Amino acid sequence: MERLLEIARKHADAATVYQASGTQDGVGFENARLKSADSAMRSGTALTLVKNGKQGFAYTRNLIDREGLVRDALAALAGGVEAAGDLPQPVKLPQLDTAAEPVGGNALLAEECRRVTDYLSERVKGQVNVGAGRGESEVRVLTSTGVDVRTRATQYFAMAQVLFPGTYSSISRARAAKGFAAFPDADLQFIVDTYNASMRETKGVPGRTRALFLPGSVYALVWRLGRATSARNVYEKVSPLTGRIGEKILGDRFTLADEPLNDAEPGARAFDDEGTPCRNLKLFENGVLRSYYNDRFYAAKTGTEPTGNGFRDDITSPPASSLEHMTIPPGDKSLSDLLKLMGRGVVVAGVMGAHSGNLMHGDYSIGLAPGLWVENGAIVGVVKDAMVAGNVYEDLKNMIEVGDAVQHAPMGRFPALLLDNVSFSARA
Amino acid sequence: MFDRLEKMLGLVQADYADLRYELARQTSIDFSGRELTGLSASSTDGFVWRVLKNGGWSEVSFTRPEDAEKAARSAVENAGLLARGGARPVRLAPVPPLRDEVHPRLNEDPRTVPVEAKLDLLRRYNDIALSNLRVATTQAAYWDLTRDKYFVSTEGARLREELVTTRIMGTIVTKDGSLTQTVRFGFGGSDGMARLRGREAEMGDRVRICVDLLKAEPVKAGEYRAVLDQSLAGVFTHEAFGHFSEADIIEDVPSIREKMRIGEQLGSGVLSITDDPTRPGQLGFYRYDDEGVAARPVALMKDGVLTGRLHSRRTATEFGEPVTGHCVAEDYRYAPIIRMGCIFIEPRGETKVQLLARLGDGLYLCNHMGGQTTGENFTFGAQFGFEVKDGKPGRMLRDINIAGNLYATLKNISAVANDLTLREVGACGKGQTNHRSCNGAPHVLVDSLVVGGR
Numbered sequence: 001m002e003r004l005l006e007i008a009r010k011h012a013d014a015a016t017v018y019q020a021s022g023t024q025d026g027v028g029f030e031n032a033r034l035k036s037a038d039s040a041m042r043s044g045t046a047l048t049l050v051k052n053g054k055q056g057f058a059y060t061r062n063l064i065d066r067e068g069l070v071r072d073a074l075a076a077l078a079g080g081v082e083a084a085g086d087l088p089q090p091v092k093l094p095q096l097d098t099a100a101e102p103v104g105g106n107a108l109l110a111e112e113c114r115r116v117t118d119y120l121s122e123r124v125k126g127q128v129n130v131g132a133g134r135g136e137s138e139v140r141v142l143t144s145t146g147v148d149v150r151t152r153a154t155q156y157f158a159m160a161q162v163l164f165p166g167t168y169s170s171i172s173r174a175r176a177a178k179g180f181a182a183f184p185d186a187d188l189q190f191i192v193d194t195y196n197a198s199m200r201e202t203k204g205v206p207g208r209t210r211a212l213f214l215p216g217s218v219y220a221l222v223w224r225l226g227r228a229t230s231a232r233n234v235y236e237k238v239s240p241l242t243g244r245i246g247e248k249i250l251g252d253r254f255t256l257a258d259e260p261l262n263d264a265e266p267g268a269r270a271f272d273d274e275g276t277p278c279r280n281l282k283l284f285e286n287g288v289l290r291s292y293y294n295d296r297f298y299a300a301k302t303g304t305e306p307t308g309n310g311f312r313d314d315i316t317s318p319p320a321s322s323l324e325h326m327t328i329p330p331g332d333k334s335l336s337d338l339l340k341l342m343g344r345g346v347v348v349a350g351v352m353g354a355h356s357g358n359l360m361h362g363d364y365s366i367g368l369a370p371g372l373w374v375e376n377g378a379i380v381g382v383v384k385d386a387m388v389a390g391n392v393y394e395d396l397k398n399m400i401e402v403g404d405a406v407q408h409a410p411m412g413r414f415p416a417l418l419l420d421n422v423s424f425s426a427r428a
Numbered sequence: 429m430f431d432r433l434e435k436m437l438g439l440v441q442a443d444y445a446d447l448r449y450e451l452a453r454q455t456s457i458d459f460s461g462r463e464l465t466g467l468s469a470s471s472t473d474g475f476v477w478r479v480l481k482n483g484g485w486s487e488v489s490f491t492r493p494e495d496a497e498k499a500a501r502s503a504v505e506n507a508g509l510l511a512r513g514g515a516r517p518v519r520l521a522p523v524p525p526l527r528d529e530v531h532p533r534l535n536e537d538p539r540t541v542p543v544e545a546k547l548d549l550l551r552r553y554n555d556i557a558l559s560n561l562r563v564a565t566t567q568a569a570y571w572d573l574t575r576d577k578y579f580v581s582t583e584g585a586r587l588r589e590e591l592v593t594t595r596i597m598g599t600i601v602t603k604d605g606s607l608t609q610t611v612r613f614g615f616g617g618s619d620g621m622a623r624l625r626g627r628e629a630e631m632g633d634r635v636r637i638c639v640d641l642l643k644a645e646p647v648k649a650g651e652y653r654a655v656l657d658q659s660l661a662g663v664f665t666h667e668a669f670g671h672f673s674e675a676d677i678i679e680d681v682p683s684i685r686e687k688m689r690i691g692e693q694l695g696s697g698v699l700s701i702t703d704d705p706t707r708p709g710q711l712g713f714y715r716y717d718d719e720g721v722a723a724r725p726v727a728l729m730k731d732g733v734l735t736g737r738l739h740s741r742r743t744a745t746e747f748g749e750p751v752t753g754h755c756v757a758e759d760y761r762y763a764p765i766i767r768m769g770c771i772f773i774e775p776r777g778e779t780k781v782q783l784l785a786r787l788g789d790g791l792y793l794c795n796h797m798g799g800q801t802t803g804e805n806f807t808f809g810a811q812f813g814f815e816v817k818d819g820k821p822g823r824m825l826r827d828i829n830i831a832g833n834l835y836a837t838l839k840n841i842s843a844v845a846n847d848l849t850l851r852e853v854g855a856c857g858k859g860q861t862n863h864r865s866c867n868g869a870p871h872v873l874v875d876s877l878v879v880g881g882r
Contacts (some may be wrong), residue, residue, distance in 0.1 A: 009847075
């Protein structure tokens with residue numbers, strides 16, 4: 001990497017080298033039977049050059065031909081992509097504890113999957129699918145301004161689900177940690193109890209109702225807020241939150257943060273993929289809009305400090321603003337408290353089509369996969385062919401309560417959220 | 429390259445092994461509004477092992493040639509774990525070990541076009557959108573990818589196929605006060621760059637739709653009869669039906685497998701559905717899949733009766749059905765999985781106008797905006813729609829998402845028009861992203877759909 005940077009500096013005013021490598025293993029059980037055991041080993045290097053205020057980007061999987069990679073990046077300079085923002089300067093970063101004892105091979109994962117499968121299969125009639133995986137990854141960012149930062153991380157993840165007949169809709173729980181972490185019985189019992197309470201098919205009552213978004217469904221709501229708090233969309237003036245920092249936007253109970261420095265959780269980062277120091281960021285605090293997030297390009301464009309949110313999907317894409325460590329702090333209501341508070345309504349236990357609809361405007365209209373109908377504070381069955389729809393800026397003003405348990409979920413770590421006055425539609 | 433790969437094959441002690449190597453060259457250019465935010469042209473490569481030993485089947489991807497032996501060892505260990513751990517023993521359907529080399533016929537090879545010319549082309553389309561005063565911003569992207577794939581197996585297969593994909597796609601955002609509306613645009617395919625040129629009029633149409641949406645009314649939630657345009661009917665075919673034609677999706681879900689029995693009358697009598705990767709000129713074209721099987725057209729449904737299924741060599745044995753050549757990987761990072769190539773509803777005799785006349789009162793829904801399925805239930809979004817009264821489209825509608833039950837909807841399709849259109853850009857996200865996922869349909873009339881709304 002140092003040699004690559006050296007060559008790059010001869011041709012450009014500034015340069016960033018990004019290198020990532022890692023291994024992953026995973027085991028899957030389907031219908032309570034061992035189905036797959038696979039592995040992957042990946043590596044790659046990306047180079048960004050800056051010359052005369054323009055930038056060029058190139059990448060490769062195998063850093064054999066350094067001159068070739070520099071040539072590709074120099075060729076990309078010809079496009080005239082503006083290099084807004086300086087490269088980061090070296091600073092002392094917090095020491096994060098990101099790596100645990102590596103989880104043993106696929107045999108250990110298979111053993112845990114078997115245990116979980118057996119637990120669930122003995123207690124439910126539905127189909128049981130369980131998967132577990134482990135990974136180790138390294139990231140290093142080297143810049144011509146003297147930044148040389150690296151991190152090594154380990155991850156463990158697992159998923160357990162019980163499917164409703166004829167569908168992939170399920171009651172599920174996910175688990176993620178730095179090292180091996182067996183599924184607690186409480187999580188498995190949640191799946192058992194919720195599934196067994198929901199086996200009967202029921203209709204629900206179309207119209208405005210209370211909706212309890214379980215942790216795994218909360219991403220359908222925060223996805224919209226993530227779009228609107230992106231500095232890029234603020235700079236383009238298409239975000240409805242443009243120019244509204246400090247304004248009360250959502251209900252008092254709603255706080256949304258990005259916490260890359262929380263190394264109790266897997267994937268913590270002291271620096272982003274541009275080498276910018278990460279920091280914990282409140283996006284909304286008790287309903288008040290506190291901050292947008294950015295990469296260095298949009299920090300420069302909006303004249304603000306970089307927040308350290310420049311991450312890459314892969315070495316093939318340059319860094320872009322993204323929220324990789326979102327979380328909502330827990331409230332103090334248990335699931336049964338939330339159901340009692342709801343009285344009548346729908347539990348959004350899983351969603352389909354969360355990406356559909358006018359995300360920027362905050363609209364959502366999502367299929368329930370599954371939706372569970374609640375009467376008198378108790379689940380009475382599963383509703384089919386049903387949707388909930390609304391707008392996050394209206395519905396998060398009407399948030400009634402927040403669950404007391406934060407769970408690993410798509411896009412972050414969230415508790416359950418109980419909302420009022422959500423539109424529910426279903427086949428008559 | 430073949431010799432080198434065959435030498436690597438010698439590293440594996442197994443009942444069967446194959447090795448795929450891919451060299452990928454990609455150009456991408458991105459605009460965010462007027463800002464050019466990215467431009468790159470880079471090459472990259474990688475390998476995938478697949479190993480069968482004592483009935484255990486494992487797949488391992490790796491990027492560094494020096495990891496070949498370590499990766500092969502992992503694959504053999506994984507296969508051993510599966511064989512010992514009670515996994516159903518895998519048997520591969522027999523296929524002839526093919527030897528061939530395929531290069532696409534291109535109308536303008538993107539590799540011969542300078543990146544500056546690609547940038548100019550993208551800028552021209554982007555400017556069409558940005559020149560409208562109602563347009564607040566755009567995302568516009570040019571992308572081309574050449575995959576040069578080599579496949580060898582211990583059975584003696586030796587295949588090379590080159591796939592070239594080009595596309596221009598993005599979103600247009602219009603704004604009025606705090607209201608924003610978004611419409612997608614996209615052109616592309618597998619037959620060369622010429623397809624990306626001369627699409628200015630279509631771009632203008634997309635901008636007009638996005639401007640008109642600012643005045644459209646949100647749809648009211650409820651159950652409707654509706655005519656779906658080709659784009660929406662194509663996504664329904666892919667999302668709701670097509671995924672359940674993929675044998676790997678249903679093989680371990682007995683409740684779905686039971687319903688998807690060959691010979692079952694699952695759809696209405698007007699519905700015939702085919703998947704054909706070999707259809708020339710369309711986005712999803714390929715000749716050989718990523719386990720060395722020649723692709724062929726598969727009649728999945730004929731007059732409402734389930735007649736076929738998409739297979740890998742493994743699932744063909746499992747189901748006792750013929751191989752189809754539908755086991756495809758996104759690229760060198762992944763082992764192949766069963767995928768649709770080009771799935772479409774076969775056209776019938778009526779016109780769109782005749783379908784709207786049959787509808788009478790209801791909705792005319794247009795242009796898909798993503799979809800998802802979890803089995804018999806599906807949901808997908810429409811970018812816009814119209815209220816239809818007495819067969820005539822009237823008020824424009826927005827914020828449309830549809831949910832439905834696969835089996836009910838297949839039976840509720842009461843008419844199919846004659847105007848089959850295949851999509852030009854695709855992205856199916858089943859595990860990996862398949863950028864060459866092609867689907868299409870003529871206009872169809874559906875007698876009942878649940879539409880979500882506020």
